[in-house]
Amino acid sequence: MIDFELSEDQRVLQASVREMCERLIVPNARRWDEEERFPHEIVPALGEMGLLGMQIPEAYGGAGMKFHDYVIALEEVARADASVGLTMASHNSLCTGHIYLAANEAQKQKYLPRLASGKALGAWGLTEPGSGSDAGAARTRAIRKSGTTDRWVISGTKTFITQGSVGEIYVVLASTSPEKKAKGLTAFIIERGTPGFRTGKRIEKMGLHASDTTELVLEEVEVGDEQRLGEIDQGFFDTLKILDKGRIGIGAWSIGIGRAAFEAARRYAKERVQFEKPIAEFQAIQHMLADMATELDAARLLVWRAAWMQDQKRRTTAESSIAKYYAARATMRACNAAVQIHGGYGYTREFDVERYLRDAKLAEIGEGTNEVQKMVIARELLRQAAEAS
Ligand SMILES: Cc1cc2nc3c(=O)[nH]c(=O)nc-3n(C[C@H](O)[C@H](O)[C@H](O)COP(=O)(O)OP(=O)(O)OC[C@H]3O[C@@H](n4cnc5c(N)ncnc54)[C@H](O)[C@@H]3O)c2cc1C
Numbered sequence: 001m002i003d004f005e006l007s008e009d010q011r012v013l014q015a016s017v018r019e020m021c022e023r024l025i026v027p028n029a030r031r032w033d034e035e036e037r038f039p040h041e042i043v044p045a046l047g048e049m050g051l052l053g054m055q056i057p058e059a060y061g062g063a064g065m066k067f068h069d070y071v072i073a074l075e076e077v078a079r080a081d082a083s084v085g086l087t088m089a090s091h092n093s094l095c096t097g098h099i100y101l102a103a104n105e106a107q108k109q110k111y112l113p114r115l116a117s118g119k120a121l122g123a124w125g126l127t128e129p130g131s132g133s134d135a136g137a138a139r140t141r142a143i144r145k146s147g148t149t150d151r152w153v154i155s156g157t158k159t160f161i162t163q164g165s166v167g168e169i170y171v172v173l174a175s176t177s178p179e180k181k182a183k184g185l186t187a188f189i190i191e192r193g194t195p196g197f198r199t200g201k202r203i204e205k206m207g208l209h210a211s212d213t214t215e216l217v218l219e220e221v222e223v224g225d226e227q228r229l230g231e232i233d234q235g236f237f238d239t240l241k242i243l244d245k246g247r248i249g250i251g252a253w254s255i256g257i258g259r260a261a262f263e264a265a266r267r268y269a270k271e272r273v274q275f276e277k278p279i280a281e282f283q284a285i286q287h288m289l290a291d292m293a294t295e296l297d298a299a300r301l302l303v304w305r306a307a308w309m310q311d312q313k314r315r316t317t318a319e320s321s322i323a324k325y326y327a328a329r330a331t332m333r334a335c336n337a338a339v340q341i342h343g344g345y346g347y348t349r350e351f352d353v354e355r356y357l358r359d360a361k362l363a364e365i366g367e368g369t370n371e372v373q374k375m376v377i378a379r380e381l382l383r384q385a386a387e388a389s
Pocket of ligand 1: 090124125126127131132133134159160161162163205208213362365366367368369370371372375
């Protein structure tokens with residue numbers, strides 16, 4: 001049966017997250033962007049609402065919600081501020097999600113309550129200066145400390161890491177079997193303060209100015225086997241599962257930005273008068289609004305389908321990439337149209353639509369570029385066809 005209605009609980013969640021966003025985030029988003037700083041002050045509110053451990057069971061201090069609940073909430077937060085939305089997305093689905101997926105019981109008990117409550121922010125490091133789409137090119141190495149069987153020494157540099165300087169708990173992927181390329185990666189949990197581990201250069205970005213993005217530097221970081229996350233050489237396989245969820249989240253995140261752009265454009269079109277009438281009365285403007293709404297609606301249905309499949313514990317590799325790819329493109333088009341509808345004012349800092357356009361671009365790059373999504377979709381559909389024949 002297909003049911004497009006949100007449950008009563010989901011409607012309450014959506015309304016309460018929207019209310020919190022309107023009160024605490026929307027009034028500050030432009031200023032945070034201009035100040036180019038991470039808004040630490042919003043983290044306790046996110047934690048109190050359960051938005052930093054949405055899918056973590058209550059036994060570990062999480063909200064124990066469904067994946068569909070998570071994408072509903074994330075869309076609301078991203079609509080208010082894409083940077084805060086990115087904090088929520090990367091903290092939940094990358095760092096915390098990886099620990100929940102692959103950790104042993106002791107690690108879950110040690111890390112999940114701190115992450116789910118927001119007492120500690122999480123970050124996740126896969127990307128390196130020479131290794132982006134190609135995870136197999138990673139040069140960060142984890143080698144057994146000589147003379148031991150239970151200690152590791154990790155060295156390398158990670159880049160583009162969200163929460164790179166404000167995080168306290170990091171999941172870092174390092175190569176343990178370089179000859180196996182991506183299939184030789186292993187994940188480690190590294191805490192801020194571990195000797196040899198530090199935040200590197202802060203990365204200046206075109207958008208998402210209130211999201212913290214930095215390099216991570218690992219210089220002979222020594223950790224015990226108890227910091228290894230999952231099996232040796234399983235890091236990439238776990239990463240693929242993490243990304244199946246993460247990409248649905250980025251789809252929802254981008255729709256949130258697109259919706260903010262649509263709402264701003266619709267408002268402006270009704271207010272702005274040219275040729276003695278509101279520009280909303282011109283068919284050209286109406287068509288832009290209609291295209292924005294249609295594409296964002298279609299994107300949300302794709303995101304919700306993939307989220308629903310996750311909740312059914314089904315494989316979503318193709319559906320996740322389809323949702324993310326379509327949502328990212330729909331949002332970029334919506335943000336571009338929103339600037340167009342604002343005319344010259346859309347190009348100024350006086351209106352939020354220029355920020356939405358700058359922020360939205362990440363949707364076409366992060367957690368796999370558009371080109372990588374198409375590669376994944378085609379590969380997965382060909383695999384399914386081969387299996388069926
Ligand atoms: C703001 C921001 C936050 C981020 N946060 C994180 C984070 O928290 N943790 C983390 O690990 N990473 C993070 N990233 C990194 C992000 O995931 C990578 O930037 C992304 O995966 C692309 O890698 P790259 O930048 O090295 O581009 P490249 O892989 O160098 O790609 C460059 C171009 O080549 C294309 N290309 C590459 N390979 C192929 C191919 N096989 N076929 C066709 N085209 C191809 C790409 O699509 C792209 O157009 C973040 C990035 C940004 C900008």
